[in-house]
Every structure is written in C-alpha cells, then in structure tokens.
Amino acid sequence: MVGSTLDSNYNWPHAFIWQNGVMTDLNTLFPANSNLHATMANKINARGQISGMATVLSGQDQGNIHAFLLTPVH
Numbered sequence: 001m002v003g004s005t006l007d008s009n010y011n012w013p014h015a016f017i018w019q020n021g022v023m024t025d026l027n028t029l030f031p032a033n034s035n036l037h038a039t040m041a042n043k044i045n046a047r048g049q050i051s052g053m054a055t056v057l058s059g060q061d062q063g064n065i066h067a068f069l070l071t072p073v074h
Contacts, residue, residue, distance in 0.1 A: 002026075002041035002050050011049040015041035015052050026050065031072060035059065038068065 004013040015026040015038035026038040036054035044050045050070040056062050 002044045004040040004050070004052075013039045015039060015050075015054075017041065017044070017050065026070065028050070030054075036066065039065075062064065 001018045002016065003018075004015050006013045016023050017026060018024075026041055030036060030038060035057050037057055038052055038054045041050050041052040043052075049072070052066050052068055053065050054072075056064045056066065
C-alpha cells in the first residue's frame with residue numbers, strides 16, 4: 001500500500017510505502033541529491049512501480065510540483 005502522511009502541525013506530508021508491516025518514507029529511496037521531496041504516493045502496480053507527486057526543494061523551480069515514478073531495482 002502507498003499513500004501520504006501529515007503531522008499534527010500540518011507540516012510537509014510524506015509519501016510512504018507500507019509493506020510487511022513496516023512504513024517506509026519514500027524520500028529515503030530518492031537519491032540524496034534529487035532536490036525533490038515526495039509528498040504523495042498515488043498508486044503501486046504489480047511490478048512495484050510507485051507513482052506520485054514531489055515538490056522541488058530549491059532553485060528556480062522551488063515549490064513546483066512534479067510527478068515521479070519509482071521503479072524497484074532488484
């Protein structure tokens with residue numbers, strides 16, 4: 001299952017995957033230099049690909065929202 005969380009102070013939501021009883025923040029799966037913050041995970045397919053939305057953290061596109069597709073590497 002995938003989705004998003006929001007803390008009690010309405011701070012940045014975080015996209016997550018829930019598998020085998022463990023919730024994992026998808027931001028931990030992005031490369032460290034990605035400049036994106038995953039805020040929403042919308043779907044996961046049978047191949048394990050996750051689609052969602054992320055916010056640009058800095059630069060001229062700061063604050064813009066982009067779609068992402070995470071594809072697992074085995």
